[in-house]
Amino acid sequence: TPDLILLDIMMPEMDGFETCQRLKKDDKTRDIPIIFLTAKNEGDDIIKGFELGAVDYITKPFNSAELLMRVKTHLDLRLSKEIIQRQSNERKELLHVVCHDLVNPMAYIIGILDLAEEDVTVFKQMKDRMRMAMTNGINMIAMVREMRALEEGKLHFDLEHIDLKQTLDESTHMFKQKLSKKSLELVIRVDENLYVYAERVSFVNSVLNNIITNAIKFSYPDTKIVIDGKLNNDKAIISIKDSGMGIPEDLLRDLFNINKPTSRPGTDGEQGTGFGMPLVKKFVMAYGGEINVSSIEKTKGITDHGTEVTLILEGVVK
Numbered sequence: 001t002p003d004l005i006l007l008d009i010m011m012p013e014m015d016g017f018e019t020c021q022r023l024k025k026d027d028k029t030r031d032i033p034i035i036f037l038t039a040k041n042e043g044d045d046i047i048k049g050f051e052l053g054a055v056d057y058i059t060k061p062f063n064s065a066e067l068l069m070r071v072k073t074h075l076d077l078r079l080s081k082e083i084i085q086r087q088s089n090e091r092k093e094l095l096h097v098v099c100h101d102l103v104n105p106m107a108y109i110i111g112i113l114d115l116a117e118e119d120v121t122v123f124k125q126m127k128d129r130m131r132m133a134m135t136n137g138i139n140m141i142a143m144v145r146e147m148r149a150l151e152e153g154k155l156h157f158d159l160e161h162i163d164l165k166q167t168l169d170e171s172t173h174m175f176k177q178k179l180s181k182k183s184l185e186l187v188i189r190v191d192e193n194l195y196v197y198a199e200r201v202s203f204v205n206s207v208l209n210n211i212i213t214n215a216i217k218f219s220y221p222d223t224k225i226v227i228d229g230k231l232n233n234d235k236a237i238i239s240i241k242d243s244g245m246g247i248p249e250d251l252l253r254d255l256f257n258i259n260k261p262t263s264r265p266g267t268d269g270e271q272g273t274g275f276g277m278p279l280v281k282k283f284v285m286a287y288g289g290e291i292n293v294s295s296i297e298k299t300k301g302i303t304d305h306g307t308e309v310t311l312i313l314e315g316v317v318k
Helices: 016-025 043-051 064-101 103-118 121-151 164-181 200-217 249-253 276-286
Strands: 005-008 034-039 056-060 160-163 185-190 194-198 224-232 235-242 290-296 306-317
Touching: 005 016, 016 034, 016 043, 034 043, 034 064, 043 056, 056 064, 103 121, 103 164, 103 200, 121 164, 160 164, 160 200, 164 185, 164 194, 164 200, 164 224, 194 200, 194 224, 194 235, 200 224, 200 235, 200 276, 200 306, 224 306, 276 290
Parallel strands: 005 034, 034 056, 185 224
Antiparallel strands: 160 194, 194 306, 224 235, 235 306, 290 306
16 A cells, blocks of 8 residues: 555546545545646646645646655655554553453452442451452553553563463452353363463453453353363463354454454443453563454354454463
8 A cells, every 4th residue: 555646637537536536435545645746727626636635736847856855745744643543542542441441340349349238248258359359450550551651662561470270260250240140151271380471460451351351241141151271382372262142254354453443232232442352462462472363153043153262372381
């Protein structure tokens, strides 16, 4: 895809105006800046070109130095626009972390407090879990700051080997109420003493929690969510699989694209932001890992529908 187009108005078969219209109607090309080339006496053509979306014009015969300077100017403007757009997207991701990922520990604490109103002994029994949830929330806020520093090249993630089984217990414990509400069975089949190489706070609160939240959100009642974890050579293969509604092909294609809306209601009308999976991929890549998603949408006659998310991270058995 070109970064900039120089477009003559007078051309055989299809003139520059129609060419410009077609380019601006196509999602793949509409943001490419267009500079029209026009004769000096074609004032109306210049106005029409701007109305169609051109960013500038050069009159013929043109001066080579002027042409090169205008091209450079508009390439610089395009680059600046892309940088601003990327920064805007990054801030949306951070907003997602604050507004979405903090919901899980906060909702978990509220649930315990509600139970404690009926039975005060619950508070004593669950205070350590509440402390853990609050610590996770505080760590998430610290991680947001670290992410900004990471984006600005001022910080590198502190990666460490994390006990996968213990981490999954910590993560899934917060979803007991949501699982119970849909009568979902959570099956965890993880190799003993399997450790993965990641950054702890983001791995628990953003990566695992986002994937498990989605699995619950799109699962049908009375079904299973299966989490597998095994070591293959020096790679930990982690799979989270549900038997839910599945993902349509067009949404699956854009699942990690923050600029494409992929949010949709769950099986019980649950809402989301659509920023979860792009953020998950960013973290997984920061760990030096990979993420793959396969899905079969529930349609008439399809019985093996559902979604499987696979994480491939450095791993070791200790």
